[in-house]
Amino acid sequence: MMDYEKGINLIKRRDFLKQGTLGIGSIALSHLLEQDLSASGIEHPVLQHPARAKNVIFLHMVGGPSQMDTFDPKPALDKWDGSPLPEELTKGQKFAFVTPQARVIKSPYSFEPRGESGIVMSELFSHLATVADELTVIRSMKTNEINHGSGELFFHTGHGRLGRPSFGAWASYGLGTENKDLPAYVVLKDGGPVAGTSVWSSGFLSSRHQGVEFRKGQTPIHFLNTPDQTSKEERRLVVDAINGLNGQAFRHYQDPEIETRISQYELAYRMQTSVPDLVDIDSEPEHVLKQYGLRNAEGGKTRNDFARSCLLARRLVEKGVRFIQVFAKGWDHHADIYTDLPRSVGRVDQACAGLISDLKQRGLLDETLVIWGGEFGRTPMVQEHNAGTGDLTEPGRDHHKECFTIWMAGGGVKRGLTYGTTDEFGFGIVENEVHVHDFHATCLHLLGIDHEKLTFRHQGRDYRLTDVHGHVVHDIIA
């Protein structure tokens, strides 16, 4: 006769194997039986090969950074400045707001090779330049969508419409959590994606895989704080009473869900102290806060929500949170690449560099994949009218899906690599295209998962993050 605890595990595991159709039905049962029941259900890693990364910190620059003003210099634009692009280039292309005949605008920024690897960055990234040798810059990213809502969905769920699970949810589903006291997938944001919570949705996966937003301020998780009138002592006694009564109900019904609920009340109780401690970044030493730009040279506090998110992301990684999604607002530079763009870079530059060096110093960079990028790139052509009012604006750039730049660091990617080539205008890809599906396939690969095997049966179809596409880009893997 099997004991009860194992019975629960069997049920969960069985559901998973059947539901997941991961092709791992033959994994030794004895191994599964050894696993503990955890808060998030599936804790058994579905690794198909050794993982290079355990965690992901995904820094999403909401709006879509301009590649030719950041990491993909295009000196040819100086020559073309003021004239339209060759017609054969723009023919049949989708644009959001500009016309195909819009004039080219050169980048106002100078570029320089940085570090030993000589990764080229615009002058705006003075801090990131100091960790250039840790990066793989991919200049040949491509997506299918030219609007923010659908572009964000595509970047995170591999599908331009609503309803699919996000990358983080797939990671949580495939790998489970390493920390029973915290969710596997945490979302931090200073502004936020326009598609709202759908971007960290669990779609058709179990809702326990959806991203849990840690918010700014006193209540990082909704409903975390005990009501004013309740003392800590009363809360303990109430939870004890609830669990005592639930224990009685379990004796009667023998329903394993009741046991799970008992453990969730205990966990909730612990989270009420562990989460506020976790988000209390002021407890970090001065030099760390400075590293992220959260203290100025004189030690005064600076307000930068993105920097705070980066530091918090590192703390979450230390606690075993699998996937941390950070959103940074303000990268939709339709109007003004002269002053707005430097401001956006200024908000993230030091924190990104600080995050990478901090992770490295703690020996966490190797197992943490850091990703920086937006949902698409921007046109070489200028946009100088407000799309809604028609008013004249400072020169900016429109959405562009044919190519854009992201970078990655740590977690098994090569150090100091620049990958992929775009044409002289920064309009299309010439060599080594990395489609968003390929990007997803590669990230899952780094997490030890075969993107073709991480599937979920929904409405009769085995869905994947990469749908029916995606190739692992082995060239960027160290």
Add this chain to the structure above:
Amino acid sequence: MYSILRCFTCLALFLSSFIEAFAKSAAPSFSRDIRPILSGNCFKCHGPDPEAREAEFRLDRRQSAIDADVIVPGNPAESWILDMVSSDDPDMRMPPQGDPLSEEEIDKLRAWIENGAEYQAHWAYQKPDLAEQPNVRRRSWPTSELDYFVLDRMEEAKLKPESKAKSAVLLRRLYLDLIGIPPTVEDVTAFEDDPSPKKFEAHVDRLLRSPGFGEKWAASWLDLARYADSNGYQHDDMRTMWPYRDWVINALNDGMPFDQFSIEQLAGDLLPNPTKSQLIATGFNRNVPTNFSGGTKVPEVRANILHDRVSTTGAVWLGLTLECAQCHDHKFDDISQKEYYQLYAFYNKSIQEVDQDGDGMFRKLFTGREVTVYPSDAVRQLAQQLKHDIAVEEEIIAELDEFPKGDTPEAVSEKVVLLDFEGSDPLKSSSSTRPTINSLADNVPIGGGNFAVSVRAEPVLETKGFFGAGFSFPTTDLSGITEITFWIKTDIRSEFNFQVQKNWDRRVSIFGFSNFHLEPETWTKIVAPLAEFTVPQWSIGPVDWTSVQKIQITAYGEESYDGKYIMVDNVVGATSSEQALREKRVAQLRVQLTEMQSSTMVMQDAMEPTQTHIMMRGDYTAPGDSVGTGVLESLHPLDPELPPNRLGLAQWLVDPENPLTPRVVVNRIWAEIFGRGIVTTPEDFGMQGELPTHPELLDWLAISFVENNWSIKELIKTIVLSSTYQQSSSASAVKIMKDPQNNYYSRGPRFRLSAELIRDSLLAISGLLSDKVGGPIVYPVQPDGIWKEIFGPVDETDYPTSSGEDLYRRGIYTVWRRGNPYPSMVNFDTPDRNVCTVKRDRSNTPLQALTLLNDPVYVEMAERFAKVIEGWDGSDQDKIVRSFRTVVSRQPSRRELNILMQLLEQQQSWFAVAQTLLNLDETITKS
């Protein structure tokens, strides 16, 4: 022997349904055993999709497989398929990707070929078949026909049904299933004490008539209909679709047969002389999320909307995933890409529903059909009265147009007093262009008001130029008046301007007059017809007559004034023509009417619909062959008499010949009551879906459903009157080990309530629940600032928290904003309603504990419940027993009582007790 052996292994290890089913007989059945193997491993390349087909044979067609020698019936040794699947050479072995077939699967294939390799059409595409009543051993147990099918399977699995649930538990279960809130203690004790054998059925009938029935059962339908109150995507603007939600609640409460329920939602607008209610029903298809963001192209938005409609129709009525056939022929089910676009063509007949909002590319707007709706019947009646009043006025105006009267008698004229200086401090409102002393005048004109104001310059105004006296008053609408009259007395002889404006607004209208021909230093009444006001050069435009805040009288001249004061008395706007008066009234009534109304989106087909083309690779910019409307060939035929539009489609879907719809519907209802469907993949009845655990039961339910005129209430009644339903949900640990998912229904259903029902139950328990049914969405308290995070219109970033009764409405009325849904409900697994959701998740997380313990909404419920308990008569123990019964209906055990008594003793707080009770697993669970 084989089957006994298998049975043992199963029970000890995997209790999955199909292996169990296999255990039933040694000869493999094509549907049960073989098709899942072929479909899952082979059809992708040797199946319906010609594009993907390899080696030019099909395994989904017997003859094709035989012609290719892949299968030789009766002769496993000659059948290639066995060589291919069992090859040791990884380059040869089939399937080429993924894991090889298991020994067990290969054995099944071999046995099947040996037995003649007979094919059967997919079970779900065959009409339901009425099976004979099974012979059961425990003949006293069944009370309903359906119990025989359940018991038969139970006995095969050597399981025994649980005894009947205790009255209190059973009644609570029934309340939660039928109306979604628990019974009161009085209800429970009355039920316990009632000796009538028909008492349960009497309760069933009563609850089925309660408005709570529709409120409970609508929620799952709204998941299917992806009903929400916002557009989704970027911007996520709000929309008015709650009338559709009310339609669903009302239709369920009225017991509308499911076929009619379907037809009205899919094609209410195409019925002869559709009622407004039938139009509102078609909101079903207008619920689709819509991408309004700047750069999306209108045809792209339309294609996405129509794709959603096709796949939702497939999921809701057919239990099929049609989406796959958008880009290519379905790989598993017999659905071609052409057939997909034939279905798409039904929806492509609709008028254009989205367009660019103006020339700018920034926004889009809805251009589809809308109908006017009112927040309640009372308002509707009020609006009808208003409409009547407007019609009467307009008729009179038309008459006046034809036969104009002269000046109107005083009786019908209307006056707006702007200034009579009887307000608090008349001097505060006055100002002037030079240093002046302002005071109340020492005399007033005969026929004027009681007070007048004097503006006196010191010293004497010997210089030329302007001298003005201005007076402010509360914003006044002068749009309907025909003249302004005022009294003036001055010692200045000059040209004057009488000027009207809004404070700080540079738009001004003026009326000019002079007093050269008037008696100076006496009161004079000036009449300024509105028609004679002009816009001075220095003004940027005429005043906005709807909001006037200031008048000014200004003297101007080339000469020295020789005077020093201006006195002003009563300034009155007057309407002196009956026509103007009535027109003003009509305008006011129209504003009132607009405020009462909103409009909701409904369907309409175009007079000349767009031609539908197959989209190559699903890309709307790559049209292929043109197609007309049509249905799936593998199902029942489309009656040629039916109109080739949505109405025809709807009628085809609810044709009693349809093998899928009745099964799909009864399966979902069964799942809502038992926690899982007879087909455990309610969203997929296709080849890839699970087989029914109780096929005969499913068919019996489907046939009875159609025979009972598609009555949902009758179906639910049949189920809840069964012995299967009424079993106790407690069971031994051994039994739960044997059948953890309750596949055999050998105990009563037990699972957590939905987000809405947790809210509803706890509101009901604490005595806060409002019983108001229907109406506009409500905004219960949620954490601050969440809506500010939505990138949307500025006016929709403030969450308009409701007040009064609307704070305590049932969860189904809570606003559902797709981009940022109500957080406490999200924690209990409400879907975001971005797509049709057939099956909700039922998670068990710490966030749920935090919500019930700390969400101010639930804290308030606990506080209120504590007050209620405190107010009861009796000892502390009596109160605890009663409060326990209020939450879970049954009596507490001694131990349970002790735990609560101890808590009360320690904390001396009924709040702690109330909060504990509201947080019990059993409180938020149907047991």
